[in-house]
Amino acid sequence: MRARSSLLLLLPGLAFLLVGFLLPAVAMLFAPPGVGFAQVLERMATMLTDPYDLGIIWRTVRIGLIVTALCVVLGFPIASLLARSQSRWAGVLLALAIFPLLLSNVVRTFGWLVVLGSNGVIGQVLTGLGIVEEAPQLLYTELAIVLGLVQLFLPLAVITCYSAVAQVDPGLDEAARGLGASRTRAFWTILVPLSLPGIVVAATLVFAGSVTAYTTPYLLGGSSQRLLSTQLFSYASVTVDWAAASATAIVMTVLVFLVSGISTLAGRKGATA
Amino acid sequence: MSAVLSRTAKLRHPVAGTLAVLGYVVMIVPILFVVATAFTAGSTLRFPPDGLSLRWFGEAVAYSPFLEAVVSSLELAVLATGLALLLGVPVTLAIHRGRLPGKDLLEGLFLSPLVVPELVVGLALYQQLMIGLRLDNFTTLLLGHTALLLPYAVRVTGASLALADPALEEAARGLGASPLRAFVTVTLPMLRPGLISAGLLGFVTSFNNVPLSLLLQTRDFRTLPPAMLDYVQQSYDPMVAAASTLVLAATVVVAVVAERTVGFAKIFGGINR
Amino acid sequence: MTTPAAALVGVTQQFGGFTAVDSIDLKIPRGRLTTLLGPSGCGKTTTLRMLAGYSAPTSGRILIDGEDATRTPPEKRNLGMVFQSYALFPHMTVADNVAYGPKMRGVPGAERRRRAGEALELVGLAHLGDRKPKQLSGGQQQRVALARAVAIRPRLLLLDEPLSNLDARLRVQMRAEIRRIQSETGLTVVLVTHDQDEALEMSDEMVLMRAGKIVQTGAPRDVFPTPADRFVAEFLGYENFLTLADGRQAAVRPEHLRVVPLDTPADGAVALDATVRDVAYRGVDLLVTLDATDPAGTAVRLLADHRTDAAAGPTPSAGDRVRLLAPEARLALLPALSEPELDPVTEGIS
Numbered sequence: 048m049r050a051r052s053s054l055l056l057l058l059p060g061l062a063f064l065l066v067g068f069l070l071p072a073v074a075m076l077f078a079p080p081g082v083g084f085a086q087v088l089e090r091m092a093t094m095l096t097d098p099y100d101l102g103i104i105w106r107t108v109r110i111g112l113i114v115t116a117l118c119v120v121l122g123f124p125i126a127s128l129l130a131r132s133q134s135r136w137a138g139v140l141l142a143l144a145i146f147p148l149l150l151s152n153v154v155r156t157f158g159w160l161v162v163l164g165s166n167g168v169i170g171q172v173l174t175g176l177g178i179v180e181e182a183p184q185l186l187y188t189e190l191a192i193v194l195g196l197v198q199l200f201l202p203l204a205v206i207t208c209y210s211a212v213a214q215v216d217p218g219l220d221e222a223a224r225g226l227g228a229s230r231t232r233a234f235w236t237i238l239v240p241l242s243l244p245g246i247v248v249a250a251t252l253v254f255a256g257s258v259t260a261y262t263t264p265y266l267l268g269g270s271s272q273r274l275l276s277t278q279l280f281s282y283a284s285v286t287v288d289w290a291a292a293s294a295t296a297i298v299m300t301v302l303v304f305l306v307s308g309i310s311t312l313a314g315r316k317g318a319t320a
Numbered sequence: 321m322s323a324v325l326s327r328t329a330k331l332r333h334p335v336a337g338t339l340a341v342l343g344y345v346v347m348i349v350p351i352l353f354v355v356a357t358a359f360t361a362g363s364t365l366r367f368p369p370d371g372l373s374l375r376w377f378g379e380a381v382a383y384s385p386f387l388e389a390v391v392s393s394l395e396l397a398v399l400a401t402g403l404a405l406l407l408g409v410p411v412t413l414a415i416h417r418g419r420l421p422g423k424d425l426l427e428g429l430f431l432s433p434l435v436v437p438e439l440v441v442g443l444a445l446y447q448q449l450m451i452g453l454r455l456d457n458f459t460t461l462l463l464g465h466t467a468l469l470l471p472y473a474v475r476v477t478g479a480s481l482a483l484a485d486p487a488l489e490e491a492a493r494g495l496g497a498s499p500l501r502a503f504v505t506v507t508l509p510m511l512r513p514g515l516i517s518a519g520l521l522g523f524v525t526s527f528n529n530v531p532l533s534l535l536l537q538t539r540d541f542r543t544l545p546p547a548m549l550d551y552v553q554q555s556y557d558p559m560v561a562a563a564s565t566l567v568l569a570a571t572v573v574v575a576v577v578a579e580r581t582v583g584f585a586k587i588f589g590g591i592n593r
Numbered sequence: 594m595t596t597p598a599a600a601l602v603g604v605t606q607q608f609g610g611f612t613a614v615d616s617i618d619l620k621i622p623r624g625r626l627t628t629l630l631g632p633s634g635c636g637k638t639t640t641l642r643m644l645a646g647y648s649a650p651t652s653g654r655i656l657i658d659g660e661d662a663t664r665t666p667p668e669k670r671n672l673g674m675v676f677q678s679y680a681l682f683p684h685m686t687v688a689d690n691v692a693y694g695p696k697m698r699g700v701p702g703a704e705r706r707r708r709a710g711e712a713l714e715l716v717g718l719a720h721l722g723d724r725k726p727k728q729l730s731g732g733q734q735q736r737v738a739l740a741r742a743v744a745i746r747p748r749l750l751l752l753d754e755p756l757s758n759l760d761a762r763l764r765v766q767m768r769a770e771i772r773r774i775q776s777e778t779g780l781t782v783v784l785v786t787h788d789q790d791e792a793l794e795m796s797d798e799m800v801l802m803r804a805g806k807i808v809q810t811g812a813p814r815d816v817f818p819t820p821a822d823r824f825v826a827e828f829l830g831y832e833n834f835l836t837l838a839d840g841r842q843a844a845v846r847p848e849h850l851r852v853v854p855l856d857t858p859a860d861g862a863v864a865l866d867a868t869v870r871d872v873a874y875r876g877v878d879l880l881v882t883l884d885a886t887d888p889a890g891t892a893v894r895l896l897a898d899h900r901t902d903a904a905a906g907p908t909p910s911a912g913d914r915v916r917l918l919a920p921e922a923r924l925a926l927l928p929a930l931s932e933p934e935l936d937p938v939t940e941g942i943s
Contacts, residue, residue, distance in 0.1 A: 053418025056410035060430070060470065063407050067467035068433050068441060075444035080452055121343035124336035140344075142575075142584050147347055149578075150571045151528040153545045154564040157552065158350025161357050161561065166366035168353055198346050205343070206588050230333060259437035262530045262545075266552065276439050283443050283535060292447075296440040303437060487680035490647050493667040494674040495745055496697035502668075505693075509684040 076297055079289035090294040104298060107275045110189060111257040114196040118253045119246060121197070122204030123212075127238060129205075130212040131220075144205045152199060152262045159195050159267055160186065187269035195263035200253040207252060211245020212238065244314055251310040255303045275299045351568065358561035365558050376562035386563055389547035393527050396458075396543060400465035401522035405515065407466070408473025413507075415474070416481045417489075430474045433467050441468065442535035450536060457538040464532045469522040476521065476587075480514025481507075517587040520578050524571075596659040598623040598749055598781040599644060604653030606639050606805075613639040615805035616653065621749065622798060626775050626782040630792040631802035632828065637785045638753055640802070644783065645751050646670045658748060668697070673742030673780075677754040679734050681726035687713070687737050688722035694745035712744035713737075715774060732763045739771070743778065750775075752784040756791060768795050789829050793817060801825050820844065820925050831925060832896045836889035837863065842927040849923035850897035852881055852909050855916050862918040863888065867895065869913040877901065881909055885917060 077084050094100040125144060129137045147155060162168045163185040170182025185191055215238060223233040239246075261276040268274065275295055282292035353367060358377065362370030380386060411430060415423050433441065445464045449455045455463075488510065492502035533543040544567070552560050578584050597620040606614040614636040621627050621644075629637035642648050643655060646667035655663045662670055673694075682690050691709040700708065713719045716736035726734055735755060742750055755771070756764045772795055775782050786792055792799050793813045801809045801816070809821035820826035823834065823844065831844035843863075855866065867885035879899040887893050897917065899909060909915055 050419050053414040053420050056414040056418065057420070057426070060407040060411035060474075063403075063463075064430060064433075064467060064470060067445070067463035068436075069429075071444040071448035072436060072441060074448050074452075075440075079447060121339050121346070124333075124339040125343050128336060128340050142579070143344070144347065145584060145588055146571075146575055147351070148588060149524050149575055150351070151545060151564075151567050152530055153528075153548050154354065154567050155351060157548075157560060157564050158352075158354045160552070160556075161353040161365060161367060162350050164365060164556075166364055168367040171367055194346065198350060201343055201347050206585070234333070234336075255437075259439060261439055261534070262549070265549070276437075279439055279443065280535070283446065289447065292443055296437075296443055299437050300440055303435070307435065485678050485680055487676040487678050488682060490645075490667070491674065491676060491680035491741075492682075492693070492697075493647075494645060494670075494672060495694035495741070496668045496671070497693075498668055499666075501697065506682055509682075 076293055079293045082290045086290045087293045090290040091297060094294055094298060103273050103275060103278055107258050110192055111254050113193055114200060114257040115250050115254045117197045118201050118204040119250055122201055122249065123208045123246060125205050126208035127212045130209050144202055147202045155198060156195050156263050156266050159191060163191050186267060187271055189272055191267040192264050192272060195267045196257050196260060199260065199263060200256050203252050204249045207249035208242065208245055211242040215241045247310050247314055251307055254306050258302055259299060354561050354564050357558055358565040360558050363557060365556055365561060376558045379559050380562040380566065385547055389542055389544040392541055393543040396461055396465060397523045397526040400462055400469055400526045401519055403466045404469035404473045404522050405518060408470050409477055412474050412478045412481055416478060431471045434471045438531035442532040446535045457536050458541045461536045464536065465526045469526060472521045473518045476518040477511055477514035480511050484510035513582045516581050521587060524574060595623060597621055600656040602654045604643060604650045604655065606643060607651045612805050617807050619800060619807060621781060621783055623781050624779050625797035626784060626795055627798040627800060628784045628786055628792040628796040629800050629802060630786055630789060632787055635802040636805040637802050641751055641753055641783060641785045645672055645674050671745060671747055672749045672751055673745055673747030674751045675738045675742050675755050677757060679738040681734055681737055683726055686722065687724050687726065690737060691741045691744045708744055712740040715743060716740045731759055735759060735767060739774065750780045750782045754785055818925060823927055826925055826927060835887035835893055836891060838888040843924040844927055845919045845924055847896040848898040849919065850895060851918040852897050852899045853906055853916050853918055855914055857916055859918065862920045865917045867915055867917050869909045869911050869915055871911055872909060883917065
């Protein structure tokens with residue numbers, strides 16, 4: 048294909064990308080309407096010093112880290128068991144783990160309202176058994192957000208780890224066993240190190256998703272457990288504070304880019320080491 | 321299901337098996353409770369439900385804000401997916417088959433909407449296009465959703481194209497086909513699985529999108545997820561559970577179609593490297 | 594003199610700063626099988642692709658049937674190409690693959706099917722028309738690719754490493770098969786290969802290439818005994834190189850070096866004294882590695898095939914002092930200096 052015809056194929060998509068994404072994003076971050084970049088910077092400076100704002104940033108990062116850790120700890124075993132299983136059920140279980148990715152976040156998160164709500168499953172069971180007098184406040188807590196986000200991102204962790212594990216030659220496990228490693232030793236010394244790049248990718252995807260997710264903290268965190276995303280939404284559509292909205296958006300984007308950058312670097316280092 | 325997993329798992333490793341079962345519980349069980357409460361005859365969201373009935377399904381189907389939202393969601397998802405494929409496939413061709421400098425950079429550019437937090441994209445479009453340029457919300461939504469789906473169109477069809485032997489097109493040319501005819505008779509059929517995957521993924525992604533749809537909604541045009549979120553905020557009755565169950569059923573249908581056409585796991589394999 | 598089926602005139606192909614094909618001139622004789630032979634990266638496939646129209650030369654002209662086709666797109670050249678990967682359309686049946694070319698030419702359905710059947714008949718696969726390419730073995734896919742290329746009644750049949758994906762036995766079988774198809778159809782065939790045995794066995798005309806240039810051309814019978822330079826000699830399996838007493842370079846094949854006792858008379862052959870370094874058993878013969886001093890006084894490492902039957906004389910073993918005889922007629926004389934950058938020397942020896 049000649050360069051000119053390639054360019055013709057490229058241009059409509061490129062124009063769309065510019066108008067529908069790149070230009071608005073750049074304009075919003077650096078020059079919101081009626082607000083200069085100086086004001087955005089000023090607002091960012093207060094965000095990074097104000098205890099309330101810092102608290103929100105820290106809560107977002109903390110929840111992101113907890114969710115990431117849980118997704119790896121729960122997702123990697125699922126992935127390795129499914130990838131190494133010879134059972135015909137493995138395919139069904141894999142499909143079951145992937146299926147939630149197709150399902151609306153609203154529907155998935157709504158499930159936790161049913162489980163954790165004041166008339167919810169856990170409350171009913173606990174009061175029904177006489178363990179507690181009154182159902183404990185589970186909704187609108189950090190725990191609720193963590194549970195919701197783990198449910199949301201675990202499928203992503205599972206399939207990312209799955210493709211990593213599937214690429215590790217099962218012969219290596221067998222070789223390690225043959226050389227005297229127990230099943231557990233073989234898991235930690237062969238499978239985990241060789242799947243590490245996949246685990247890093249999974250962790251990055253989950254973290255990036257967790258610190259930017261909106262539906263879950265909105266439904267399960269309420270107004271008492273504000274995160275960057277719910278804060279951003281309220282700046283944009285409730286108080287219409289463009290400087291604050293842009294500043295929050297910058298913090299969120301930098302957070303995501305920082306983590307993806309570190310993980311890419313780690314991946315590269317791992318590849319050369 | 322978890323019995324099978326734990327049985328096969330226990331043979332291999334009890335700790336991994338337990339974690340895996342826990343993971344499935346978090347992923348699946350809340351969804352099951354949604355379905356269970358949807359069939360309640362009572363008027364509160366509680367578990368166990370007060371008797372069985374289909375009454376809330378009737379109400380959900382008759383609730384006009386949901387109905388209108390479903391139509392809007394479908395309309396937007398179909399248009400955005402079609403547009404993304406129409407723009408994205410030529411881009412893929414240019415990147416993979418054309419002679420252009422900086423192909424990696426170009427591909428990265430088209431994948432960038434995946435990297436920037438959706439809420440940030442939504443804010444940018446809301447502020448710059450809807451408020452700044454006074455575009456109507458449907459046009460803005462269509463622009464935003466299409467930009468968001470472009471990465472899928474470019475990457476997933478790109479994966480199909482990368483698998484197709486470039487010599488196929490050359491063979492067709494050598495046998496007397498014009499470039500256009502070679503594309504239609506040989507390349508396009510090779511792209512079929514990629515097009516179906518990208519189409520399904522795009523449709524589901526657009527249909528389920530919250531951040532863009534929430535920020536860009538107006539009374540005239542609003543998709544289903546924000547409509548459901550609003551409803552949950554106002555009242556706490558089992559109608560949303562019924563609506564969620566209907567969305568779940570529709571998603572199962574999409575999943576079955578995906579499994580029959582390209583294979584479920586393959587579709588999602590395409591987006592994770 | 595008849596016009597050649599195709600000709601390249603001063604053709605150069607550059608990719609970025611790399612010169613893949615460097616100003617070559619080549620005539621493809623009509624109705625014969627020409628091979629482009631050389632190691633990977635020598636420019637042979639690039640040459641074939643320019644001939645087919647898949648890449649335009651940076652400079653120079655390509656003539657097909659005496660007419661300038663340099664800028665003609667592949668679909669207008671009417672050349673049948675068989676790709677290394679076969680490039681069979683996986684979504685079409687075998688018959689549809691073969692009928693694709695006639696279809697693009699607007700040949701009506703019934704005639705199309707007849708022609709596809711005919712072409713499949715030629716390669717002995719008429720009974721597999723309804724299969725999909727994936728259901729065929731590698732050898733069968735290869736035949737379908739041939740049939741598809743032949744079905745357009747091409748002016749030239751171009752084969753890019755057609756046998757490299759087949760196993761050894763099948764490869765030898767297909768060599769004869771391609772020759773048969775060539776002689777039955779009378780087509781002009783250009784075949785690209787890196788396998789010297791394949792080229793020697795199949796070619797009417799061999800074109801040896803190195804680093805984007807043509808090093809030697811000629812019929813196998815003419816090229817084989819008189820390699821143009823050390824590169825060609827090495828490529829054709831000459832493993833021993835020595836300098837003769839008069840300073841000329843010569844190459845000799847292991848099977849033409851005789852290992853004999855020290856006191857054997859030279860009898861007109863070039864004789865060298867040597868020490869056996871290693872002997873490897875290979876069934877029909879022994880591969881003997883020797884350290885010798887050539888007539889010019891330089892130390893050389895040589896290989897000789899020594900037959901294991903009694904007629905060959907005593908069996909050498911490591912450490913033996915022996916005499917090596919190289920019959921004058923078996924020595925291939927090479928130009929004095931064969932620097933890689935030197936222009937191909939085709940005159941002088943033959």
